[in-house]
Amino acid sequence: MSTVIHHETEISVDPDLPVVRITREFDAPPEKVFRAHTDPDLVVQWLGPRGLQLTVEHYDCRTGGSYRYTHADADGEYRFYGAFHEVRAPERIVQTFTYEGFPDGVSLDTLTFEDLGDGRTRLVTSSMLDSFEGRDAMLSSGMDVGVREGYERLDELLAS
Amino acid sequence: MSTVIHHETEISVDPDLPVVRITREFDAPPEKVFRAHTDPDLVVQWLGPRGLQLTVEHYDCRTGGSYRYTHADADGEYRFYGAFHEVRAPERIVQTFTYEGFPDGVSLDTLTFEDLGDGRTRLVTSSMLDSFEGRDAMLSSGMDVGVREGYERLDELLAS
Numbered sequence: 405m406s407t408v409i410h411h412e413t414e415i416s417v418d419p420d421l422p423v424v425r426i427t428r429e430f431d432a433p434p435e436k437v438f439r440a441h442t443d444p445d446l447v448v449q450w451l452g453p454r455g456l457q458l459t460v461e462h463y464d465c466r467t468g469g470s471y472r473y474t475h476a477d478a479d480g481e482y483r484f485y486g487a488f489h490e491v492r493a494p495e496r497i498v499q500t501f502t503y504e505g506f507p508d509g510v511s512l513d514t515l516t517f518e519d520l521g522d523g524r525t526r527l528v529t530s531s532m533l534d535s536f537e538g539r540d541a542m543l544s545s546g547m548d549v550g551v552r553e554g555y556e557r558l559d560e561l562l563a564s
Numbered sequence: 565m566s567t568v569i570h571h572e573t574e575i576s577v578d579p580d581l582p583v584v585r586i587t588r589e590f591d592a593p594p595e596k597v598f599r600a601h602t603d604p605d606l607v608v609q610w611l612g613p614r615g616l617q618l619t620v621e622h623y624d625c626r627t628g629g630s631y632r633y634t635h636a637d638a639d640g641e642y643r644f645y646g647a648f649h650e651v652r653a654p655e656r657i658v659q660t661f662t663y664e665g666f667p668d669g670v671s672l673d674t675l676t677f678e679d680l681g682d683g684r685t686r687l688v689t690s691s692m693l694d695s696f697e698g699r700d701a702m703l704s705s706g707m708d709v710g711v712r713e714g715y716e717r718l719d720e721l722l723a724s
């Protein structure tokens with residue numbers, strides 16, 4: 405029986421820029437939430453929705469590193485890749501992101517880990533797309549389900 | 565005596581996005597212009613304004629690679645770094661860019677090499693900043709001098 409508390413995941417857009425902003429609190433300190441993003445053995449346990457199998461080809465989360473992984477279910481495979489522009493422990497990660505099904509689309513994602521005290525962290529992910537159309541395509545892709553479920557899985561990992 | 569023709573470098577902004585777009589033609593085919601961007605032994609011969617010494621710490625221009633270099637003159641050193649999100653020869657490079665003097669500023673740069681035929685190439689570089697203020701800071705930084713002089717040096721390298 406799980407006693408893990410799941411906080412709300414807020415997804416909002418910017419009026420002036422093609423940015424999607426995701427805000428989520430976690431009941432764990434920044435160092436621990438940060439490590440769950442940088443250690444591939446942990447990432448593989450929570451990233452993405454339930455019901456998809458994550459296979460990491462490589463995940464070298466350091467400034468100048470890169471990643472490539474596949475989400476798969478019975479319907480098919482979804483491949484993603486990007487580069488880590490900056491990894492500044494335990495406060496900030498800047499990385500690029502592309503879904504191979506739309507190879508010319510790129511987002512620049514900035515993750516900020518804010519220490520709320522009392523062993524709590526606010527994570528804000530700001531994804532900048534290269535157009536408002538790209539932003540709307542991202543919003544209508546069902547990404548919100550994957551984000552919410554992924555963060556619930558991350559809650560469970562952090563509590564374990 | 566140089567007989568190299570220098571084409572105009574056009575620098576423009578987007579009305580809706582914090583993007584700086586740089587357009588420049590070269591009298592060389594895409595493969596050759598592309599290679600001058602990916603081979604560090606060539607990059608070091610043209611990137612940046614005249615009068616600055618470029619020192620490459622590393623320049624691993626492949627999908628998932630990264631770079632770090634320093635421009636120096638008598639007044640000081642200027643360090644830059646970023647990651648290569650995608651290197652798709654000979655048509656497209658997507659990379660991140662940060663000037664260490666402003667470490668939280670990041671641009672996402674997309675370089676497109678268009679084959680104009682007759683051994684000519686149009687290079688379009690689209691730099692997306694994370695705010696309109698960041699874009700204006702980039703425009704007022706004197707970057708235009710470095711871009712124009714760098715491309716004149718690239719003309720000379722391509723003609724040699």
